Amino acid sequence: MNVDLSIMGQGAVTPAGVGVEALFDADPKPQHAEPLGEPKKTCPVLRVDLKDLAFARWQKEPRLRRASPMTFFMVEAAEQALCGMSATDRAETGLIVALSAGCLAYSRRFYQGILKDGQRTASPALFPETVFNSPGSHVASVLGLNGAVYALCGDESAWIGALKTASVWLKRGRVRQVVVMGVEEFDPIVLDAYRSARWLRRPDFLTSEGAAALLVREARPEDGAVIATAHEGTPYRTRAEAAFAAGELFCGLDSSLPCHRTARRTWAEPLECEATEGRPEFATPPPYLGAAFTASAAWETIRAARTLNVPRGVLPLWGLNHRFGRLELEHR
Amino acid sequence: MATDSDRRVVVTGVGAVTPLGETFPASWEALIAGRSADAPLELFDTSGCRCHRACSASLPELPDLSRKALSRLSRASRLALPAAREALAHAGLLDGDRRCAQRDLALSISTTAGGMAFGENFCRDVFAGKRAHLFSQVERYLPQQQVLDLQQDLAVNGPSVVMANACASGANAIGHATDMILAGESDCVLAGGFEAICELVFIGFDCLQATTIEKCRPFDLKRSGLMIGEAAAFLVLESRAQAEARGAKILGELTGYGHSTDFFHLTQPQPAGDVLVEVMRAALREAKLDPAQIGYINAHGTATPVNDGPEAAAYRTLLGDALGATRISSTKAAIGHTLGAAGAVEALFALAALRSGDLPPQLNLQEPIPDIAPALVGLNEKHSDLRHVMSVNLGFGGSNAALIFSR
Numbered sequence: 001m002n003v004d005l006s007i008m009g010q011g012a013v014t015p016a017g018v019g020v021e022a023l024f025d026a027d028p029k030p031q032h033a034e035p036l037g038e039p040k041k042t043c044p045v046l047r048v049d050l051k052d053l054a055f056a057r058w059q060k061e062p063r064l065r066r067a068s069p070m071t072f073f074m075v076e077a078a079e080q081a082l083c084g085m086s087a088t089d090r091a092e093t094g095l096i097v098a099l100s101a102g103c104l105a106y107s108r109r110f111y112q113g114i115l116k117d118g119q120r121t122a123s124p125a126l127f128p129e130t131v132f133n134s135p136g137s138h139v140a141s142v143l144g145l146n147g148a149v150y151a152l153c154g155d156e157s158a159w160i161g162a163l164k165t166a167s168v169w170l171k172r173g174r175v176r177q178v179v180v181m182g183v184e185e186f187d188p189i190v191l192d193a194y195r196s197a198r199w200l201r202r203p204d205f206l207t208s209e210g211a212a213a214l215l216v217r218e219a220r221p222e223d224g225a226v227i228a229t230a231h232e233g234t235p236y237r238t239r240a241e242a243a244f245a246a247g248e249l250f251c252g253l254d255s256s257l258p259c260h261r262t263a264r265r266t267w268a269e270p271l272e273c274e275a276t277e278g279r280p281e282f283a284t285p286p287p288y289l290g291a292a293f294t295a296s297a298a299w300e301t302i303r304a305a306r307t308l309n310v311p312r313g314v315l316p317l318w319g320l321n322h323r324f325g326r327l328e329l330e331h332r
Numbered sequence: 333m334a335t336d337s338d339r340r341v342v343v344t345g346v347g348a349v350t351p352l353g354e355t356f357p358a359s360w361e362a363l364i365a366g367r368s369a370d371a372p373l374e375l376f377d378t379s380g381c382r383c384h385r386a387c388s389a390s391l392p393e394l395p396d397l398s399r400k401a402l403s404r405l406s407r408a409s410r411l412a413l414p415a416a417r418e419a420l421a422h423a424g425l426l427d428g429d430r431r432c433a434q435r436d437l438a439l440s441i442s443t444t445a446g447g448m449a450f451g452e453n454f455c456r457d458v459f460a461g462k463r464a465h466l467f468s469q470v471e472r473y474l475p476q477q478q479v480l481d482l483q484q485d486l487a488v489n490g491p492s493v494v495m496a497n498a499c500a501s502g503a504n505a506i507g508h509a510t511d512m513i514l515a516g517e518s519d520c521v522l523a524g525g526f527e528a529i530c531e532l533v534f535i536g537f538d539c540l541q542a543t544t545i546e547k548c549r550p551f552d553l554k555r556s557g558l559m560i561g562e563a564a565a566f567l568v569l570e571s572r573a574q575a576e577a578r579g580a581k582i583l584g585e586l587t588g589y590g591h592s593t594d595f596f597h598l599t600q601p602q603p604a605g606d607v608l609v610e611v612m613r614a615a616l617r618e619a620k621l622d623p624a625q626i627g628y629i630n631a632h633g634t635a636t637p638v639n640d641g642p643e644a645a646a647y648r649t650l651l652g653d654a655l656g657a658t659r660i661s662s663t664k665a666a667i668g669h670t671l672g673a674a675g676a677v678e679a680l681f682a683l684a685a686l687r688s689g690d691l692p693p694q695l696n697l698q699e700p701i702p703d704i705a706p707a708l709v710g711l712n713e714k715h716s717d718l719r720h721v722m723s724v725n726l727g728f729g730g731s732n733a734a735l736i737f738s739r
Contacts, residue, residue, distance in 0.1 A: 119380030137729030
């Protein structure tokens with residue numbers, strides 16, 4: 001699908017720091033966390049430092065007093081992307097949030113509390129914050145984004161779906177511009193999930209968290225880097241189907257079209273290597289920020305847009321739980 | 333596929349599994365007869381909860397699937413697959429092998445909890461230190477896995493989006509599918525939602541004291557809370573040009589969609605219902621209609637103390653003197669609040685009313701809220717000349733959405 005989105009603003013919250021520059025800084029230092037089912041085993045993970053001064057202003061917001069960590073990642077990243085935008089323009093701005101597991105920390109705490117202490121003790125303060133669209137609602141409210149708000153679920157490919165949705169909104173005239181976000185938060189239960197999926201067998205794989213935001217509008221001739229097309233690719237369930245989907249991902253694309261590889265240290269990396277064999281890269285590999293589903297996809301989009309040094313390049317996004325997709329970026 | 337300002341979106345198929353029936357016709361017949369599926373909840377232990385009742389659905393047989401394949405499906409997918417098959421068959425898009433004739437069919441799907449029961453089992457085992465079979469539970473609990481179940485069952489690989497805008501998600505999924513067609517992104521979209529009752533969400537609403545321990549009484553002064561339900565419902569939406577080209581039967585046209593976010597409170601609408609009024613007006617503008625031209629509204633009407641008052645006020649503001657002529661009911665007293673599926677199943681009910689003239693009755697009324705009392709539908713009520721109907725949903729996070737279907 002032709003999406004033709006100009007990137008007007010960018011924001012990022014990463015384990016390497018707050019701000020888009022952190023996407024290009026040195027590798028962040030892992031912390032250690034324990035899977036809930038195996039407390040004696042520790043795993044290296046990449047965490048966002050919520051004590052960073054950038055979050056202090058948001059922690060004073062009354063609306064956010066019970067909000068989950070991912071809400072703070074989002075509001076900071078979105079504000080970076082909106083930097084300088086007037087209240088009037090914000091009122092005509094929509095928000096689309098792509099996320100995988102949602103407010104995982106609160107959901108796990110809520111359910112663990114039920115199992116441990118019984119249904120009578122379930123927390124009415126936690127439950128509303130576990131709902132997928134709560135963070136987006138908070139962010140839109142705090143930042144004055146009065147356009148529509150959607151929360152879209154999925155793996156990395158949900159980020160592609162979010163960009164396509166933004167394009168549809170803009171084509172339909174529903175909003176003037178859209179903040180599109182990818183966000184994930186860490187909870188130790190993730191390590192249990194990844195262990196069961198054998199993702200942690202690769203010792204250099206790191207679980208991560210964070211957010212990124214793009215402010216996009218319909219592309220104009222004078223715009224610079226543009227997200228030109230978005231393809232969600234073929235859905236898969238088994239590894240054999242994944243291999244087929246990877247093979248199909250670049251079908252019809254000029255083999256000389258440079259790419260920015262993104263599957264680093266995941267189980268999809270060998271598939272990416274095979275699918276992109278011989279294809280030039282348009283950027284040197286940036287620091288490794290770990291795996292954070294939609295947030296990773298959003299980080300890589302910003303990296304690709306900032307380092308695109310050729311007229312057109314392709315960004316494969318390897319959804320680890322549903323489908324592989326790709327974006328094509330170009331200078332106009 | 334060119335974008336065309338004259339593009340129109342029509343409905344060519346519907347399908348649903350609800351607490352009232354395993355197909356949409358069965359559900360509709362029971363609804364119009366005034367039946368309610370309110371019953372004791374037997375899916376899990378509710379002994380520590382205030383509420384012990386819900387509207388559960390019986391799962392349709394899927395005789396073509398092996399026992400192993402069935403064991404891998406979440407309850408959510410057990411609801412979604414038959415409903416999706418029914419919708420596509422109704423639209424004439426399912427072949428003899430139950431595969432979709434349109435391989436690039438797009439999906440716009442809604443849910444709030446996906447296959448959460450799998451996630452709950454995973455958590456139970458992790459907290460208990462069990463390590464066997466964890467992957468089989470966790471791999472299929474996220475919502476995109478139910479979408480993948482649909483894609484594999486129907487043999488389609490088009491674009492998909494999973495809308496999770498709380499209880500307005502179903503309306504958003506249908507509205508977004510309409511936008512996709514009008515923007516020229518797709519000519520045919522399977523749109524709708526699914527929701528299976530799960531412990532986490534049931535207890536969540538229970539701990540908020542949002543569920544009732546009495547009868548579910550939407551728009552009643554004595555309302556005391558909602559009844560949780562479960563369902564799956566889908567519509568086949570197509571560009572009118574494609575539908576006509578393939579000779580499909582057109583069930584109605586989706587003429588208006590409005591959506592916005594109410595920032596008053598995470599779980600409560602703004603007391604005067606102002607945001608909902610604006611959302612309905614936006615849908616009416618898109619449909620080029622006046623409020624009085626809407627003959628029936630399938631309201632959100634959860635029967636919670638905080639929802640129904642503002643919603644009734646919004647209808648009073650929107651409709652003014654036309655309030656009595658425009659008939660209104662919430663079908664949640666019959667099927668419960670089906671959360672992520674609510675917008676979809678209720679849109680189907682509105683569409684069925686448009687086609688048949690039969691209006692879903694407002695059950696369990698004792699003392700109607702005065703703002704809306706003249707408009708509430710009685711049992712066996714018919715409308716002889718319905719031209720346009722609306723379906724309205726609200727959700728946590730302030731999601732508000734309205735859809736308009738026209739003949």
